[in-house]
Amino acid sequence: MSDPRIGAVLDDRYRIISLIASGSMGAIYRGERLKLGRSVAIKVLHTPLANQDRFIQRFEVEAKALSRLSHPNCVSIIDFGVADAPYLVMEYVPGRTLKELIDKRPLPAPRALHIFRQVLAGLAHAHGHGITHRDIKPGNVMLTEATGTGDHIRILDFGLAKLHNAAMAEDETGSAKVTGTPFYMSPEQARGKEGDVRSDLYSAGVLLFEMLTGTKPFDSEEMLEVLNMHVEHAPPLLRSAGGQRFSEELEAVVQKTLAKKPERRYQTALELAAALDETPEAALPLHRFYGQSKALSSEGTAELPLLDEPGPRRGLRVVLVLLLLAAAGGAAYYFWLRPGAPLAPRPAATADLAAAAAPDFSVPPADVEAPADASVAPDSGPARDLGAGETPGATVTPDATAGADEGDVPTGGIARVQALIKAGRNDEAITELRQLKIKSKSAYVDYLLGKLYFDRRWWSVAMQHYQEAIRRNRSYRARAPLIRDLIAALVDRKTGAQAEQILVGDVGKAALPYLGQTAKSHPIAEVRKRAARIIRRLR
Numbered sequence: 127m128s129d130p131r132i133g134a135v136l137d138d139r140y141r142i143i144s145l146i147a148s149g150s151m152g153a154i155y156r157g158e159r160l161k162l163g164r165s166v167a168i169k170v171l172h173t174p175l176a177n178q179d180r181f182i183q184r185f186e187v188e189a190k191a192l193s194r195l196s197h198p199n200c201v202s203i204i205d206f207g208v209a210d211a212p213y214l215v216m217e218y219v220p221g222r223t224l225k226e227l228i229d230k231r232p233l234p235a236p237r238a239l240h241i242f243r244q245v246l247a248g249l250a251h252a253h254g255h256g257i258t259h260r261d262i263k264p265g266n267v268m269l270t271e272a273t274g275t276g277d278h279i280r281i282l283d284f285g286l287a288k289l290h291n292a293a294m295a296e297d298e299t300g301s302a303k304v305t306g307t308p309f310y311m312s313p314e315q316a317r318g319k320e321g322d323v324r325s326d327l328y329s330a331g332v333l334l335f336e337m338l339t340g341t342k343p344f345d346s347e348e349m350l351e352v353l354n355m356h357v358e359h360a361p362p363l364l365r366s367a368g369g370q371r372f373s374e375e376l377e378a379v380v381q382k383t384l385a386k387k388p389e390r391r392y393q394t395a396l397e398l399a400a401a402l403d404e405t406p407e408a409a410l411p412l413h414r415f416y417g418q419s420k421a422l423s424s425e426g427t428a429e430l431p432l433l434d435e436p437g438p439r440r441g442l443r444v445v446l447v448l449l450l451l452a453a454a455g456g457a458a459y460y461f462w463l464r465p466g467a468p469l470a471p472r473p474a475a476t477a478d479l480a481a482a483a484a485p486d487f488s489v490p491p492a493d494v495e496a497p498a499d500a501s502v503a504p505d506s507g508p509a510r511d512l513g514a515g516e517t518p519g520a521t522v523t524p525d526a527t528a529g530a531d532e533g534d535v536p537t538g539g540i541a542r543v544q545a546l547i548k549a550g551r552n553d554e555a556i557t558e559l560r561q562l563k564i565k566s567k568s569a570y571v572d573y574l575l576g577k578l579y580f581d582r583r584w585w586s587v588a589m590q591h592y593q594e595a596i597r598r599n600r601s602y603r604a605r606a607p608l609i610r611d612l613i614a615a616l617v618d619r620k621t622g623a624q625a626e627q628i629l630v631g632d633v634g635k636a637a638l639p640y641l642g643q644t645a646k647s648h649p650i651a652e653v654r655k656r657a658a659r660i661i662r663r664l665r
Contacts, residue, residue, distance in 0.1 A: 199248030221270035232340035250395035262329035331383030339368030569599035
């Protein structure tokens with residue numbers, strides 16, 4: 127049966143040319159702006175939604191609000207009106223939806239984060255104008271390469287779920303109370319509540335999970351069961367769902383984004399974007415995941431490659447470049463890293479250019495969960511150091527006299543951890559410490575976790591534990607190994623901001639002697655500048 131709207135002209139301005147898609151609210155057509163000949167997209171709302179005068183008034187108010195959106199990652203509304211039904215005229219964006227892309231297989235993490243940052247940028251713009259989306263999902267994210275910059279996304283259907291809710295309220299025959307797509311609904315939406323910007327972030331978190339793993343965090347053939355999962359079930363870890371390796375930092379970000387309670391999630395899109403920028407995956411160069419991709423024409427789409435597999439010659443060049451970088455880094459850092467050198471970070475904690483280009487993606491064994499969000503609780507017990515014999519550049523060396531703070535941790539537990547560390551079984555030591563952390567509020571446990579995670583180069587996670595140790599017991603801010611590790615993190619652009627925050631806000635003036643030497647003699651100019659800036663802030 128042919129669509130009677132094809133060929134129709136709306137308000138003597140827009141001709142409907144062809145059907146693009148149809149959804150729960152209406153049908154989207156490709157159209158043309160008469161006289162100008164400009165291609166547009168026209169969304170005509172289904173007739174049942176237009177049978178109430180109050181809804182028409184609401185539609186006009188919302189359409190005016192949506193027309194204020196003007197952002198590279200949002201599809202803008204050009205015009206709106208009412209013919210036989212309300213309609214919206216939007217930019218026509220050629221391309222394919224994100225759903226079409228990820229239905230094939232999961233995306234490499236750098237490409238997924240590149241796309242996701244743009245989703246967050248569009249959300250931040252809309253949220254700043256008081257507009258929530260309420261139906262973030264892969265089908266509402268359009269991918270285009272018309273700009274020649276790789277994946278460029280545009281978010282569709284901003285704020286239209288609110289119109290749908292208004293229609294249901296006006297339509298006495300409407301039985302739907304929950305709107306949106308169950309697979310991507312926040313727990314509060316699944317309960318029938320309206321939700322806010324944090325609901326959009328939860329839905330975006332589901333979208334990110336699916337991009338990274340190729341699966342949804344909650345899936346069932348029964349939609350009511352899916353809604354119940356959003357409300358009751360803890361989200362799975364990325365590595366358990368996708369069978370791939372992900373950094374602990376990225377695991378922690380996704381877990382927080384999918385928190386059941388809105389107040390436990392990231393509160394803004396920009397806050398979530400900043401957290402993602404601290405993950406090791408964000409440091410990988412994006413160009414490795416694109417080949418020679420074709421620009422999109424106005425009529426069709428171009429298939430973007432999932433991975434750019436280097437040929438033998440390119441692979442050899444990459445190896446040679448990394449070897450040269452490693453050799454240069456070794457020469458530059460020799461005096462800085464030698465045992466006993468002042469403020470020398472351990473080799474694993476020096477983020478030279480080669481390390482930044484190829485970050486460590488090792489993850490803890492399956493029984494070691496990603497660190498939970500740090501909870502701050504005061505602890506007045508005395509601090510015990512790892513031992514006066516610890517030298518810069520050394521890994522964790524437990525002190526036989528060191529125990530728990532005020533007896534918070536069973537002595538046997540600490541003894542087991544010390545024995546594991548001495549035997550070089552640091553993964554098992556982390557597991558033991560995480561169990562002890564659940565049972566106690568010891569600053570010493572967090573301090574040891576910070577040392578171990580720094581040895582694994584999970585700097586962001588390590589610094590979270592250091593910060594918690596200081597806040598539980600203020601005497602930990604004067605510990606030389608902790609300060610040295612924080613200063614070591616200044617060599618990396620992303621972790622440097624976090625380290626600076628802790629040095630200024632938690633460590634304070636105890637760091638000044640170490641910072642002074644760093645500002646004077648560190649071989650990297652940027653680190654010297656950062657150290658000098660921190661000194662000025664502390665004074």
